[in-house]
Amino acid sequence: MKQTEPKEGLLYYLGMEIHLKQNGIMVTQQKHTNKVLNRYGFNEAYPVKTPIEPGMLTEKHTNDEPLKNKHYREVIGSLLYLSTISRPDISFTINYLSRQVNNQKISHWKMIERVLRYLKGTTNFGIHFGNEAKLRAYADSNYSGTEPDMISTSGILVYYSGPIVWMAQKQSVVSISSAEAEYRSAASCKQEVCWIRRIMQELGITIKEPTKLFIDNKAAIHMLENADEGKITKAKKHIEIQCGSHG
Structure with missing residues (x-):
């Protein structure tokens, strides 16, 4: 045919x-x-x-x-x-x-x-949606923000053939380091990716491979890798307490 x-x-x-x-x-x-x-x-x-x-x-x-x-x-x-x-x-x-x-x-x-x-x-x-069927995610932050409260802003972009989710959102608490601000942004981006993958599964779109998350802070990458292994580093123990989770 x-x-x-x-x-x-x-x-x-x-x-x-x-x-x-x-x-x-x-x-x-x-x-x-x-x-x-x-x-x-x-x-x-x-x-x-x-x-x-x-x-x-x-x-x-x-x-x-x-x-x-x-x-x-x-x-x-x-x-x-x-x-x-x-x-x-x-x-x-x-x-x-x-x-x-x-x-x-x-x-x-x-x-x-x-x-x-x-x-x-x-x-x-x-926005142009092409033929590239790969789910990718990007996260960034501006440490300490620009206002008197010194709260950072998270930047998130999720891409599938084109941008499908993006946001610039003020974080809920003050981050005490750039790594922490980046970590919070990456964690928010990870939540968006999980939600998108569930929606795509309901629509019959199967994504077998893990979604790549791109960030540009080595310390935040280290904390995220330890989180995947179930570890809590000293540098992010207070973050886990604030978030009410341990992993």
């Missing part, structure tokens, strides 16, 4: 544009992005190449007054929809800005303006 090639086309679903291509599927939100840009007067803005500038989170802004007469919550809601559906590249920035809804400052609005200018030049960006 002759196998027919998939037809190319375009589908619309819940604000997403699903492009059917010969080499896979592309998910974008161009219409929603343009709608947001028009609503806030950035349809003719000069585009920039990154959603955030170096130092935006760490510099102390002098005379940073409370924000007035701006639709902060409204624009954050629109950008959150983008960041969770098709734009993981703005996920970290929008996660940080969403924490400031009760403490809006002029510097935060300037960050929103930069995100909108970035979106102006990348309206056609999205």
